[in-house]
Amino acid sequence: MKKYKNIVIGGIQNKIFNLVTGAILLILVAYTVVIVYQSKSLSTLVDETNNLQKESISTISRQTMNGVLDVSFTESTQMQAHLANSYFQNAERVVRMIVDYTEHLYADPDSYTRRTVSPPVSGVQGGICAQLLTEEGVDPATPEIAEELGLIGNMVDMMYALYQSANVDSCYIALPSGVMVLVDDHPESKFDADGKLRSIPIRERLWYRGAVEKRDLYFTDVTKDLFTGEISIMCSYPIFYHGRLVAVAGADLFLNDMEAAVSSSGKNGGDICIINENGHIVLSSRTEGIFRVLPDEQAQDLRNTDNRELGIFINTALKEKTGICRVKEDETNFYMAGAPIPVVNWTLVAMVPQELMDQPTSAMLGQYNSIENQAVQRYNTGLSNAKRTILVLLLVVFAISIIASNILSKRIVKPLEAITTRVRSLGGDDLQFFMEKEYETGDEIEVLADSFAKLSAKTLQYVEEVKRITGEKERIGAELHMATEIQASQLPRLFPPFPQRTEFDIYALMDPAKEVGGDFYDFFLVDDDHIAMVMADVSGKGVPAALFMMVSRVLIKSHLQSGESPARALANVNSQLCESNSAGFFVTVWVAVMEISTGKGIAANAGHEHPALRRANEKYELVVYRHSMAVATMEDLVFREHEFQLNPGDSLFVYTDGVSEATNADNELFGDQRILAALNRNPDASPQKTVQNVKDGIDDFVAGAEQFDDITMLCLKYYGPEKKGKEKA
Numbered sequence: 001m002k003k004y005k006n007i008v009i010g011g012i013q014n015k016i017f018n019l020v021t022g023a024i025l026l027i028l029v030a031y032t033v034v035i036v037y038q039s040k041s042l043s044t045l046v047d048e049t050n051n052l053q054k055e056s057i058s059t060i061s062r063q064t065m066n067g068v069l070d071v072s073f074t075e076s077t078q079m080q081a082h083l084a085n086s087y088f089q090n091a092e093r094v095v096r097m098i099v100d101y102t103e104h105l106y107a108d109p110d111s112y113t114r115r116t117v118s119p120p121v122s123g124v125q126g127g128i129c130a131q132l133l134t135e136e137g138v139d140p141a142t143p144e145i146a147e148e149l150g151l152i153g154n155m156v157d158m159m160y161a162l163y164q165s166a167n168v169d170s171c172y173i174a175l176p177s178g179v180m181v182l183v184d185d186h187p188e189s190k191f192d193a194d195g196k197l198r199s200i201p202i203r204e205r206l207w208y209r210g211a212v213e214k215r216d217l218y219f220t221d222v223t224k225d226l227f228t229g230e231i232s233i234m235c236s237y238p239i240f241y242h243g244r245l246v247a248v249a250g251a252d253l254f255l256n257d258m259e260a261a262v263s264s265s266g267k268n269g270g271d272i273c274i275i276n277e278n279g280h281i282v283l284s285s286r287t288e289g290i291f292r293v294l295p296d297e298q299a300q301d302l303r304n305t306d307n308r309e310l311g312i313f314i315n316t317a318l319k320e321k322t323g324i325c326r327v328k329e330d331e332t333n334f335y336m337a338g339a340p341i342p343v344v345n346w347t348l349v350a351m352v353p354q355e356l357m358d359q360p361t362s363a364m365l366g367q368y369n370s371i372e373n374q375a376v377q378r379y380n381t382g383l384s385n386a387k388r389t390i391l392v393l394l395l396v397v398f399a400i401s402i403i404a405s406n407i408l409s410k411r412i413v414k415p416l417e418a419i420t421t422r423v424r425s426l427g428g429d430d431l432q433f434f435m436e437k438e439y440e441t442g443d444e445i446e447v448l449a450d451s452f453a454k455l456s457a458k459t460l461q462y463v464e465e466v467k468r469i470t471g472e473k474e475r476i477g478a479e480l481h482m483a484t485e486i487q488a489s490q491l492p493r494l495f496p497p498f499p500q501r502t503e504f505d506i507y508a509l510m511d512p513a514k515e516v517g518g519d520f521y522d523f524f525l526v527d528d529d530h531i532a533m534v535m536a537d538v539s540g541k542g543v544p545a546a547l548f549m550m551v552s553r554v555l556i557k558s559h560l561q562s563g564e565s566p567a568r569a570l571a572n573v574n575s576q577l578c579e580s581n582s583a584g585f586f587v588t589v590w591v592a593v594m595e596i597s598t599g600k601g602i603a604a605n606a607g608h609e610h611p612a613l614r615r616a617n618e619k620y621e622l623v624v625y626r627h628s629m630a631v632a633t634m635e636d637l638v639f640r641e642h643e644f645q646l647n648p649g650d651s652l653f654v655y656t657d658g659v660s661e662a663t664n665a666d667n668e669l670f671g672d673q674r675i676l677a678a679l680n681r682n683p684d685a686s687p688q689k690t691v692q693n694v695k696d697g698i699d700d701f702v703a704g705a706e707q708f709d710d711i712t713m714l715c716l717k718y719y720g721p722e723k724k725g726k727e728k729a
Contacts, residue, residue, distance in 0.1 A: 081339035114150025616649025648720030
């Protein structure tokens with residue numbers, strides 16, 4: 001040993017100094033190795049977790065979308081097929097009523113007077129009228145023909161009534177003698193360009209020959225109307241008396257609206273086509289490929305194509321309802337659903353490209369990658385800061401240890417060895433460094449050990465937090481995206497919705513409190529002279545409430561469109577919702593059907609807010625009456641109906657409780673009186689302006705306070721059939 005100034009070289013002090021220095025250096029190296037190893041382990045763990053989460057997101061999203069698609073897509077397809085079937089049933093009912101009446105005439109001809117039916121008059125434009133049409137060379141004045149025409153003339157009044165009430169474009173009855181009586185509103189089409197009445201080969205027409213050959217109800221294929229050139233289909237039925245053919249009854253249906261509805265379906269990415277019993281496409285939203293419409297002589301029988309998968313699906317869809325099927329055609333995978341139209345032995349097929357249905361999953365994965373990149377960036381920044389902090393701390397401890405090595409050798413060496421041993425043991429699933437009793441030295445060693453423990457705990461906590469946040473983002477993002485997509489597709493949002501109708505104006509608005517709302521409104525034409533209006537509020541929030549909303553809206557609309565009264569429709573919807581309402585949801589509903597030509601209406605209120613009514617040149621007032629119970633609260637409910645009358649200039653305003661219960665910062669409710677005040681700010685305003693006035697009143701009242709409930713409103717202003725929109729203009 002040598003002594004140089006107060007330092008003993010080779011002695012205990014030097015050994016402790018060397019030991020402390022070596023230990024600190026060893027700890028630094030060990031910690032660096034642990035940090036590198038731990039960082040790599042954490043990075044590997046995060047990458048594996050992210051891959052598993054991405055696979056989980058993709059799987060759950062596809063399962064969820066398939067579940068929603070299986071319910072909404074198939075139900076929508078079946079509903080559209082049901083509506084199409086009802087459309088053709090109208091023609092069948094008209095024809096059968098003509099047949100029944102004709103059989104009565106021939107069963108007792110002496111009980112009826114003979115009535116005259118005249119040919120159409122040249123130059124008359126429009127107007128419903130009965131018209132006598134003949135084949136070339138047939139003289140209706142012949143006694144035998146005149147006798148039969150006089151008997152058949154008794155049917156004109158009934159045919160007038162059928163034409164006005166049923167959704168057909170003409171109805172007629174033809175005799176084997178080559179004459180027919182037809183009722184429609186376009187007599188001018190029976191004349192050629194020179195104003196001469198056209199002769200018609202009645203007994204050669206497909207509807208006549210088909211019915212006689214089949215001796216039963218007969219529907220033609222889609223063809224062009226002989227007089228107007230419109231796309232149409234004819235329904236006919238032969239009438240026999242004592243084994244002798246006495247007449248053929250028929251009705252025409254123009255398919256312009258159906259063709260337009262089918263064609264417009266492709267705008268949202270999905271397509272609809274209608275296929276007849278021969279496997280031919282008769283209507284389609286696609287203009288290219290195998291699903292486009294071709295002339296009958298060029299049309300391909302889709303039941304027997306090279307695509308066996310498609311052929312099996314079409315054959316099944318013509319016989320029964322199908323679930324969701326995945327069919328590949330022209331290198332494109334489609335989700336398809338079919339539902340038969342039994343009256344005409346056709347089927348309606350809806351299809352959506354699989355690529356379109358996978359878009360939500362792709363969007364979620366993209367959002368997840370963005371969140372993941374941000375999290376990894378924050379993690380790397382935090383880890384770099386932690387490394388720098390530990391490095392500085394180690395240098396400080398190293399300097400202090402050199403100065404105090406001789407005095408604190410025993411206290412320093414032992415804890416450092418223990419810390420070094422524990423740090424070296426970190427790895428695998430054992431990544432947490434805990435503060436233990438032997439590290440509590442009261443100096444920098446304790447600080448060092450505590451820093452290791454905190455860093456280790458924070459690192460593990462951060463990893464768990466990343467997992468939790470990622471899972472939560474995935475769940476919330478999937479649920480909200482699904483709910484938003486469902487709800488956005490349900491409500492009519494194009495205004496004005498009926499620009500060709502001048503008898504009334506209507507506008508509606510829904511402002512959900514959260515991403516998903518429980519309110520909904522609806523309005524639609526039940527027929528050409530009746531409009532239905534619905535305002536409803538589903539209990540509960542979130543995706544389940546949104547799905548319940550969708551089901552409720554579809555059921556209510558379906559029953560109203562089938563011709564049921566508001567009370568009957570609510571009773572049937574109540575029965576259907578109560579069958580499987582395990583979640584205990586209920587819905588308050590105000591529903592009304594108004595006759596457009598008269599302003600007369602019938603309303604039913606199932607636990608909903610009182611409507612507001614404004615008479616012409618007066619102010620809005622609440623219409624208060626006793627309500628029925630909310631829909632889906634219990635089975636076998638009976639709902640009250642209330643008649644109302646709108647006169648030209650009258651307005652009707654309905655809303656949900658989110659309007660009356662809008663709350664300001666002082667917990668005051670907006671209330672009925674403020675609603676009336678907002679309505680009467682400009683009582684003669686258009687429906688859109690009226691709704692906006694109430695919305696502005698709510699915004700001014702709440703003054704930025706948080707919105708707790710959905711705000712939904714609907715306003716209808718009735719102008720009447722005579723003013724033809726003058727007051728509206």
